[in-house]
Each structure stands twice: as C-alpha cells, then as structure tokens.
Amino acid sequence: MEIVHYPHPALRWKSSDVRQIDANLRKTVREMFDLMYAAKGIGLAANQVALPLRLFIVNPTGEAGQPEEEHVFINPVITNRKGAEIGEEGCLSLPGLYSDVRRAETIVVDAFDIDGQPIRATLSELPARLVQHETDHLDGVLFIDRLEESLRREVDAKLTDFETRFRKQQAAGEIPHDEELLERLKSFGESAA
Ligand code: ZN
Secondary structure, X not given: OOOOOOOOHHHHOOXXXXXXXXXXXXXXXXXXXXXXXXXXXXXXXXXXXXXXEOEEEEOOOOOOOOHHHOEEEEEEEEEEEEOOEEEEEOOOOOOOXXXXXXXXXXXXXXXXXXOOOEEEEEEEHHHHHHHHHHHHHHOOOOHHHHOOHHHHHHHHHHHHHHHHHHHHHHHOOOOOOXXXXXXXXXXXXXXXX
C-alpha cells in the first residue's frame, strides 16, 4: 500500500460503499493510519491508497499513539451543512501544494465506525473541514476543484509539474499506465460485489 499522487486515476474515482467490516478491513485501516503518520498527514481517504472504497481516516492531531484521536468514517454521508468558512488546505496526494478553500462551517455527518456501529457527528472548525475534504475524495473530487478561479490559476503550474512527473514515472515503468490502473479499480469493485 502506498499513497498515490495526482493525477493517479484513483483520485478521480467515485468509490463504492464498503459492504463488510471485517478483520481484513481493520488491517487496511491500520496500514492507512501508519502511512498517514509517516507522511505527516491528518486525514487519508481510501482513494488515496488506490482502494475504491468509501472510507477515510482522520486524526486532527496528526500524532500516532493517541487511539482516542483516531477516527474511521465508513460510508460517510454529510447530511447537513451550515455557514461558510475559508481556510487553508493541503493534501497528501498533492504534497507541497496549499490553498484557501471555502467549506461549510458546520456539518452533520452520518457514517459507520470500524466496529460497524452507526455514528452521527456534528462538526465544526478543523474536523468539519477535514471530513468535507475526505468525503470529497470518495467522489473523486480534490480540493483544487473547489478553488476560486484566481487561486486555481496560481496553482496551475504546480499541477502541471505533478502531471509531468507522473507521466514520466509511467513512461519509465515505475507506475502502470492509466488503462491498467483503471482496470484495477474496476475489477476491485467487481470482486468486492
Ligand atoms: Zn486530500
């Protein structure tokens, strides 16, 4: 498992619901936490490790060894959004790129936790921003899609750099070509169904 970078097609994939919460999934989630901490992140969606599943993890402190700060959201649905707030975001799939994004100030999110228990959380501030950012990932939406036009223009050159690097890695055989990556995403969904 590894964190994939823009423009890996998994980041544009609309993922499917998790159907079974079992030991295998718990192992996947543990690996995701380890990767997230190693990358110094505070949230990571399954799309970002090329798994087309509707789940993400967060730990707003970004520090390992605090299990009470670790949260897993499985099949999350944001059921209510209120207000608006602009704040800076980054993404482990776009390392080094940051910009201001407008998000709802307060949200209500329904999901399942790693024990399969339904959870409903009313969130604001950083947790609300995190959950909106990560839920977007599950629909193949990135924070760069939500930038105002002037800010989007500012990051365009960096996006081109990401694209160039990714295509070079594909040409060198370090990363499979898009057709194969898409085939993997598609067949994962079929084998899980
Ligand atoms: Zn992200």
